[in-house]
Amino acid sequence: MKLCMIGTGYVGLVSGVCFSDLGNQVICVDKDLAKINKLKNGIIPIYEPGLEELVKKNIKNKRLNFSNNLKESIKKSDIIFICVGTPTKRNSSNADLKQIYNVAKELSKSINKFKIIITKSTVPVTTGDTIENIISKKNSKKKFSVLSNPEFLREGEAIRDFIYPDRIVVGSNDTKSNKILKNLYSPLIAKGANYLNTSRRAAELIKYASNAFLATKITFINEIANLCEKTNINIDDISIGMGLDQRIGGRFLRAGPAYGGSCFPKDTKAITSTGDNFKTNLTVIKSVIKSNEDRSKLLLKRVYEILNNKIKNKKISFLGVTFKANTDDMRDSSSLKMIPALSKKGALIRYYDPTGFKKEFKKHKNVNYSDTIIKCLYKADLIIIHTEWNDFKSLDFKKLVKNKKIMIFDMRNLYSPKKMIKKNLKYFSVGRGL
Template identity: 45%
Template sequence: MKIAMIGSGYVGLVSGACLADFGHDVICVDKDPEKIVALRAGRIPIYEPGLDELVANNMRAGRLAFSTDLAAAVAEASVVFIAVGTPARRGDGHADLSYVYGASREIARAMRGFTVVVTKSTVPVGTGDEVERILRAENPTADFAVASNPEFLREGAAIADFKRPDRIVVGLDDERARPVLSEVYRPLYLNAAPLLFTDRRTSELIKYAANGFLAMKITFINEMADLCEKVGADVQQVARGIGLDNRIGSKFLHAGPGFGGSCFPKDTLALIKTAQDHEAPLRLIETTHAVNDQRKRAMARKVIAACGGSVRDKTVALLGLTFKPNTDDMREAPSLAIVQALQDAGAIVRAYDPQGMAAAREMMPSIEYGSGPYDVARDADALVIITEWDAFRALDFQELARIMRAPILVDLRNIYRRADVVGHGFTYVSIGRSSVSLEEGSLVQAAE
């Protein structure tokens, strides 16, 4: 099947490469000629484990190509996916649909024969209706169906998520699209991935509802972590205790500095705005969004408290800047707010991240950057783990104690056990755990 993927950003590139790997002929289109030249040369503009090899293999096999010529790609395609960005709109927080609607106008003029146009971008309820209206207005004689097929890809695990999904959601109001999209995803039948067909508006809402719920789950455990610190409980054991209940589940119950990235912040805000516009306010999601914003700066206050109440003229070393490991994505990362708050308090900030340094330098040019954990830690007054990269899970605390000015570790991801750190003379501060020097997990170990 011939497929055109309009937009070669994160979603479009991963989706296009995976669909090509299924055996489809895919052309990924982008307006940025430099990006297309780079992709044709095998240079991937984002960091996603395994994506470079996947793209290279399918280009070599002739199933994956890249182009700036939208009209030519659409004219040959049976299915056209719209995978352009939908950032939060400045001023009111609604999803900016200008790229979606602009692509729709170009697609309308280029369609030849029956074409299924699919919104894969995350879009508010009713966007498919407007896409259909635009297509019809631009090309009244065109033969097409508009469908919704939201993506559920986690950065850092996107290829596995696409090929082994929990579910594939397809929303359609024209039954002619059903067999076409069933054929697109036929290779996944062997994995028994459920293909859920709904109406188009329901499909659009499923994406926002899923992200809203997961964001709420993260914020819940973060607030529980605050309570644990006050009452002397252990949030990791609380998370395990409730996560073993299969009605709740263990995923997204990891206390930390708050959620970030390209999806949860903008999608919760867009969902809030949609609900308000339809006079059905979502109070839980509104609170989730507000609490998460406040939490990021609160993490800086935790660092300041660990340093005795002041960081003025002190050096704070940060490990990890991206919003999560295995990505170079700095969008809405907790580190942005933490760095700003530390600088506001007079700190000198140094940082290291395995993949996010290039993007971080553009967004935070005023901080110092190092070549590794020990480089940034040298002569530092505190070391802060913000992102739980594997490279930070086995630090040499004996060496850190030797090179740091003050042995203080603030672990915002609870990577370490207190006893393993304080044994090297460190002051250890974590999230949602008692300040007493007891080894976390001892009760679990005893029980096992």
Template identity: 40%
Template sequence: MLKIAIIGGGYVGLVSAACFAEFGVSVMVAETDPARLDRLRRGEIPIYEPGLDPLVERNRAAGRLGFTGRIEEAIAGAEAVFIAVGTPSRRGGGHADLSYVFAAAEQVLAALDHPTVLVTKSTVPVGTGRRLAALAAARRPELAIDVASNPEFLREGSAIGDFMRPDRVVVGAETERAREVLRALYRPLNLIETPILITGLETAELIKYAANAFLAMKVTFINEMADLCEAVGADVHGVARGMGLDRRIGAKFLHPGPGFGGSCFPKDTLALARIAQDARAPSRLTEAVVAVNDARKAGLGRRVLDAAGGSVRGMRVAVLGLAFKPETDDMRDSPAIPLIEALADDGADIIAYDPAAMAAAKPLLPAAVRYAETAEAAIEGAAVLVAVTEWNEFRALAPAWLAARMQGRLIVDLRNIFDPAAIRAAGFVYHGVGRGSVSQLAANPEFEQDFEQDREFSDG
């Protein structure tokens, strides 16, 4: 049985560890945060990810997955050591902070007593693998340590499926041993004929940034088209459908909304822009994506205020959804944060609900915000309803039911989860995103149906 170590029991490390163990690999996770480690050892999963709890438990029970606070224990006999620690944006510049990566590498190199493959799973700037190889040669010249890059492409809320049934696996490896070890780890994917792309270190590192920036660009582009649709009376769903039917474009990530957030798109687009600037090959498109998305999120409060006639002072505003997208509790760069701050600054009485993210949201939102235990409780007596995250349970809220419970008649739907015609028929003033005209939807209801079928969580 192959044995590997994963340094870091956060989102990427924990999902990767559980999925590799499901492949039949022996995996030991090193986690230095005592509180997180204690929870993992007790069988508690510290992140919200559908399907992860039973996957971890099944592989722990089978003896293929373990957790330790000691690097030495984790890497003992490991044929590959994956670094899966955070690479947040550095304050003031947007460059990726690699301090955790190199701290982990130093600990691994100090404790190693056998040859191995050192693999970056974290998203790291171009050139990081080369620096790690130089560090390994300097620290442990007596050991044969190969360095490889194996970027992750995991969407929060869909991470297990993304790992077990990926579009592709990218491996940056320049020695035969590194290539052989990583091919062996991913051998179970041969059954579903998953492409495994073997490249050099720099190419693999850049693929992750380029892919995320391109997807973020699609999100940002359709948001700009949504603004244009509102101005000219078109409907963005029809525009997105018409674009997506072109196989060269595709329907994925053409879903208008309040702007992207989360752990990947914001930091990766900003990091790619900085990498390109430092290399004197600036990516103006990426820079524009960052600027347009930031402006969109900053303007969300004004969108609601304008819909309410200029102010929501003293009004009860129900906010449905806080996480940056459904099926996660991640609040990083969530559009809900600037939106709620703007509403609170205007004097709104805000009551919020999210199925998973309220505990994570409370430290990030104004103290005056109240939290409901259910969507129904949040809506009761509200003058304004603002939909921020497209959790499926919100789609089931019937217009007549809403009308019977809300005091006001204003709905601002930042995810287009409601049927405009049905909501308006129930007596509401409805403001969606990019829905300048509902006549197209009335004449072509398949637009709405196809749009929902093609929808993926479009924020990374």
């Protein structure tokens, strides 16, 4: 099949490449010419394990193309996936759908034969209706069909998630398009993926409800961790004990920093706005948002306590600054709140991240990138383990830090408190007592 992915970011690039690997002819389009030129030369603009090999393989096999010519790419394709960003609107909780509607307008001018138009971007309920209205202003409804096919991949695991998804959700009542989509996904269905056909609005809401639920699980366990700290209980026991209940499940039950990333913060806000727009107060999700906002403040307070409120000139080393391991995505990472707050109080901050330097900290005073763990940890007063990269899981702190007093705040509970105490390290973690 001939596909066009509009928006070549984390979702458009990964799903476009994977579709091409399944034997389809795919054009990945982006308005960012620099990105397209890099990709044409096999340079991957994002960090995603396994992606580079797959891009190179499918360019070589002539199934994967990159372009910034939207009109031409639409004309050449039968199925168009909209994969552009849907960030939060400035000064509001609503999703900003400018990029989606711009694409819809472009599409309305370029329909030369029947097109299946699919939102893979996460869009609020009724967005598909609006896209249909925009396109039908210039085209007969017989010439196109608008579907919702939300994407559930996780950054860092994106290729595996695309090939072995828990479920594929396609929202449409159009029998002809549904048949084509089921055929497109048939190699994944053959490997065991569940295929769910719903109404377009239901598919749109499944995505938001799923993300809100996962964010709720994280926030829930973070609050239970707070209680564990007061009652001298190990949160890891609670996570395991709860997770063994199949009705609950163990995933997303690990205590840590506030959830971040390009999806949960914006999607929890957007679904509450949708609720408000339809006069439905989604109080659970609203309290999750509030609790998560408080989380970074609470962990910062812990940092201040660990340092006896003497922050000025303290050498604080962050291991990992992205919102989670195995991605370079900084969007809404809790480090964006913690590092500037500590820098304002006069701390001398160094950070190391396996995905390199982050422009987000450029403007902050005394915040410097170290290109190795060794340089980052040398003579640190306090080490903050912020993300759960494998690289950080078995460090010999005594050898690396070269300080008499070593203090570690492990926000991901990567180490055993008993072992750390045995090594004479002052070790703090989350939900395992102060």
